[in-house]
Amino acid sequence: MLINGNGMDIYINGAGVISPQQTYDNEIFLPEVTEYGGNVLTCILPDFKNYIKPFQMRRLSRMLRMGLSAATICLRNARLETPDAIITATGYGFQEDMGKFLLEILEQDEQQLTPTYFMQSTHNALSGLIALTVKCMGYNNTYAGRGFAFETAVHDAMLLFLEKEAENVLVGSFDQAHRVQYSDYARLGYVKKEKTSNLKLFKSRTKGTLQGEGTAFFMISCQALPHSWCILKSLHTVYRPTDFPFLCEELTGFLRANGIGPEDVDVFVNGASGDIARDKWNMELRKTFFGHAAEVLFKHLTGEYATASSFGVWLGAKILKIRTIPESVLAGPATSDRLIRTVLVCNHFLGRNYSFFLLKAL
């Protein structure tokens, strides 16, 4: 479903990202890359005290602290106190709290349980918490559809603009690395068997990816401001494409609906996960359509998680904002002096959920 093809311009007016790299500081852009050797990448945390009031902090889980901090960083970056609407997205939600509650049930024979774990593990706990914190009584929603959760959240925000229901929508993603999910993923062959450094992810040429996590918030607006990052033109999702030609048609159709062709894409943000089997079509898309464009990879920075496409969007937006591609995300040596005007983020999650985001420079 194509939302906003050739439609109104929508802007990213701010962002706040906490990831396994130093990204929470909006003043810097990946000056160095942190190495992880154990196949699990976990977030580099800011000092939460800078973003959360002490009386609130005490009761919040790590994921809620991360999410609320990222949302706060985003609001400050967008120079806005209260958005008109809040939409969050997660694949697996508050696994840590849910896991703790579940273990109590199993180990304490369903007695003397901690209600906080339950209360803080409903998937909309973060969107509710942000609403409560910034006193936003407007539209509020949470999507939890794996590799499409963030995409649906952005779709929803775009609809709110079409409906003139909102001018500024806070859209954010969150997912955490958790051992229960990791053991499932290991058993299913979704994560690598052999220990692989994240810095060598794309040289590994083995099956499986690395487990990652992160939270990314964006202020999406129908108003351009002097501090806007870029235009968020459109996006499209494809579930379980039947074959590669079908995926190609979906992609070219998406670009065409936005009035451009593959040749207009300057930067191809490739959501490949370092899984030699599941990355196949993403790599083919790059080869078939975007040989001319700079190729950017990011899952060696973050690992794989259901809402990782949000990191890809942040990366694309930041590249458009400062017109520079950091060395650490370039797939190969920079080949041309092409201007950076149009970025396509092409993500896949487990080879099932494909999504395309089209970003443009202001």
Next chain:
Amino acid sequence: MSRRVFITGYGIITAIGNNGPENFASLRNKRSGYGRLDFLQTLHRDEIYCCEIKLSDDELCRHARVPTRAGFSRTTLLGIIAAREAIDSAGLTKAETSGAGLISATTAGGIRELESYYYELQNPESSGDFLAFLDTGDPGEHTERMADILNMKKYLATVSTACASAANSIIFGARLIANGLADVMICGGSEALSKVTINGFNSLKILDRNLCKPFDQNRNGLNLGEGAAFLVLEAEERLGYPGKNAIAELCGYASLNDAFHQTASSPDGSGALKAMQKALTMGGIAPEDVDYINAHGTGTENNDLSEGLSVKALFGDQLPPFSSTKPYTGHTTSAAGSVEAAFCLMGFEHDTIFPTLNFSQPMEELDILPVTELRQGAGLGYILSNSLGFGGSTTSLLFAKC
């Protein structure tokens, strides 16, 4: 662009019936699904009764026409059964179905299976049929599984806003149609009972140990239930199609946040009031045009007073008939919004208001009385349906009879 959105079919499975007609028969006969749990293994079995669907997972597989032991969570199975009934009742062809979007809502997803095989699944040496439940504990898995079985791969989304989830699923589907991005959407929610849900609500001390009594002075909490319901939403242009009959128009809706407390509604009901007002404004009708309210009415101290105050504030002395159908099905949590939407559609089809059960004494703070006897020939033109959830999620749907 704003197109009108119509409901052309629905499907439902709850403790009071495996399909629409069975649910209607139970509602008409005031039959509740409340009773002892037979299928969910919990140590609270003898003290906490729920509204359980009396079919084993294997029986549900047969109803859903999928193989047993193939990793279909109970939530997925309920979803497939209800969505398929919805598709059939709207008379969608195979091509129309695969061209439609699917939005499902859940909180528990496959948590029931995860809690059943928690240790086994994490033991790398283990083997058995349960391995099919690897990586099925999240909400999105059930939507993908439904999409695979129903061959609906064009557009899928999963909503998870606690007890307002299924209402938000319907609203999002309607907005996609209203804005011209889709012509047919299948929207609803599914939720199987689990130890996590029962123990979660129990730890919050909001489960009634007896039958729940919505809007009663002596109400003492909610009863939990399980179920799924899906609606087929279609754009107005499609109503001219041969054999296409709409049951109702979804003419207004609102989704917002109460922004009061993580698990409680604002005591004055200001969130629900705002949502209902917004839905009425969108539908272009006045409060006095509403013929019936299907209340969220869980039977908790907090919900019923807060919601009662909100309807009182909106309607004053002209309060339309209202009731809560939760005593029949239990609180089906993330599926409640679509389960109750299906009941509103049945209300239109049979021009009937289904009464609240177990009510005897009005709340002393408020002089409001729910409907306690079946009302046939109720003259239903407009129905409001509320769903409220943890995290402050507040929704209201407005249906107009076709």
